[in-house]
Amino acid sequence: MRNIAFSSEINIHKPALQNFAFSFTKDNDDADDLIQETFLRAMRYANLYKDGTNLRGWLYTIMRNTFINNYRADTRRKKIIESTEELMSYQLVKSSTRNKAEGQFIGDDINKALDQLPPAYLVPFIKYFEGFKYHEIADELNIPIGTVKTRIFEARRLLKAKLKMYN
Structure with missing residues (x-):
């Protein structure tokens, strides 16, 4: 057609x-x-x-x-x-300055709480936080994988208790 x-x-x-x-x-x-x-x-x-x-x-x-x-x-x-x-720019500027100060206080509190952890809990927790797998941490520290999991769990629990104000 x-x-x-x-x-x-x-x-x-x-x-x-x-x-x-x-x-x-x-x-x-x-x-x-x-x-x-x-x-x-x-x-x-x-x-x-x-x-x-x-x-x-x-x-x-x-x-x-x-x-x-x-x-x-x-x-x-x-x-x-x-x-x-x-996400208007004036809102971002206002929130970023406020967030920077709050973030600094929170970071300081986290570091204080980490310093209070026993080294047996702190080392596996930091390794896990850095991205290591449970079995890698266990191999490096020469401890059983179950112990690694327990120590990381306990570190989280202790940190959660110390930082409950941010919950």
Whole structure:
């Protein structure tokens, strides 16, 4: 089918498509935009339409898929806008100065609590915190793996008790 003939044939279905588009958008202007986009896609993919099949159904499918794709894109765009609004520069400056001071106090308290741990608990805990696996710590300290797990557990428990104000 030539483009001019195809264009005039799809224009016959415009009134039915307007009702269908309005049922999606609930706004006349948005419905007109959706119809226009549907017609553009139909013209672009006219070679995929098989003569003798249901043209109105084909156009409905294009419209529905176009609406769904636009809705998904709008949803993603709104999420990006919402997350950037939360991170305005004046908010970041205010929070970063406050967080820097708080972080320094917390860091000092953590170091004091670590200094109070017995060396038997401190060494396995620090190794674990640095990313070593239980079996690696056990091999390095020449102690059973169960002992490593117990000492790390006890170190956590003691630190949690000393730092409960930050809980």
